[in-house]
Amino acid sequence: MTDGMLVESGALAxxxxxxDLPRLIAEDRRRQGLPLLVVRFEGVHAPWADGMDVLDLPFEKPGRLFKAMKARGCDRVCFAGGMTRPRLDPLRFDLxxxxxxxxxxxxxxKGDDAMLRGFASIFESEGYRMVAAQDLLEGMLAPEGVFGAVQPSDQDREDAARAAAIVAAMxxxxxxxxxxxxxxxxLGVEAIAGTDALLEEVARLPEGLRHGDAGGVxxxxxxPGQDWRMDLPAIGPETVRRAALAGLAGICVEAGxxxxxxREETVRAADEAGLFLWGRPSAAEAPLDPDAAAPAPPPTEAPSA
Incomplete structure (x- = not known):
């Protein structure tokens, strides 16, 4: 299920x-009066959760985490927002x-997707179900087509196609x-430091590295094959601001x-900055759903005589 609402049962961890993503999820649940436990691991800056039901703890205390989740009646877990990889201290490990x-x-x-799948499997082995952010908030996935006032040029569309091939290869x-x-x-690719670091790097590039009139996309x-329940890519107003500082012509995302x-604030920021926002038809795979049946293989053509 994507961009649809889940049937509620127990509490969500x-x-x-x-x-902004975890804050948006928490605020939406508070508006609906739905039970929520916010888990803030050591080093995470999330002051918006102050006053909510919050569990602050180091990564080395999963026993304490699972005990608290059981006490709150949690049956599902959602990972939302960026997180720095911890340096675990074995001296702090609980049993x-x-x-x-x-x-x-x-x-x-491991890479981010493999790492998150592995940590998700730990929660699942404890009896919890992983849920995606887009299944908790309606209308979060990018629509197909241009959703701002500025249109991408033919060169922008070619650059987006080239960038999509690069992202698929990475x-x-x-x-x-x-x-x-x-x-x-x-001009640059995203690595462990994330999109903000990529755009800062592009902003610092010498002017002569850009050819023609294109600003860049x-x-x-x-x-490919990513588990869509965790770490789905995202953009927001801050992405637009940094793209404008980098001198780009616009932002293209895989639609859906x-x-x-x-979204409203993001579109407004892009229009004010003169950047396009384009949801390119997605070639991405359907989201991972462990309960879904495997898709049928595509038909094959009969050999010619």
Whole structure:
């Protein structure tokens, strides 16, 4: 299920990272009077959760986490927002962490998608169901087509296609969800530091590296085979601001596969900055649903005589 609402049963444990997404989820649940436990791991800056039911704890205390989730009646977990990979201190491990140590330490050396799948499997082994942010908030996924006042040029569309190919190639090895292309030249790709760092890098590039009149396009899209329940790429007003500072012509996202945080504000920011926002028809795979049946294979043509 994508961009649809889930049937509620028990409480939700929201593992909050940085950015607006976890705040939007928490505020929506508070408006609806739905039970929520906000989990803030050590080092996460989420002051918006002050006054809510919050569990603050280090990564090394999963036993305490699972005990609190059980006490609150949680049956589902949502990972939302950016999170820095922790440096685990074995001296702080509780008994549960000791049992998970070999798996957890190995996961921290993997790409983001593989790492998050692994941590999700830990929650699932405890009996919790992982849910996606887009299944908790309606209308979060980017629509297809231009959803601002500015139209991309033919060159912008070519640059977006080139960037999409780059992101797909990076995604195949679980690295990054974004690239910037200008006049066919790749100006930068997203790595562990994220999209903001990519745009800051592009903003610092020497002027002579850009050819022609194109300003460049930021494209964001999920990795091939990515688990859509976690770490789906997102844009928001801050993305627009940084893209404008980098001198880009606009932002392209894979339609139906990228979250738009605060859509009205994002569109307004893009229009004011003279940037286009374009939901490119997505070639991404359908979101992972463990309960869904496998799709039928495509028909094959009969050999010619």
């Amino acid at each position: 929201l593992v909050a990272g940085s950015g 549960k962490a000791l049992g998970l140590a070999v798996k957890a330490l190995a996961l921290l050396k 995604g195949a090895v679980d690295v990054g969800q974004a690239a910037v292309v200008c006049d066919g030249i790749c 930021l494209l964001k899209g999920p990795k 596969a990228v979250l738009v945080l605060g």
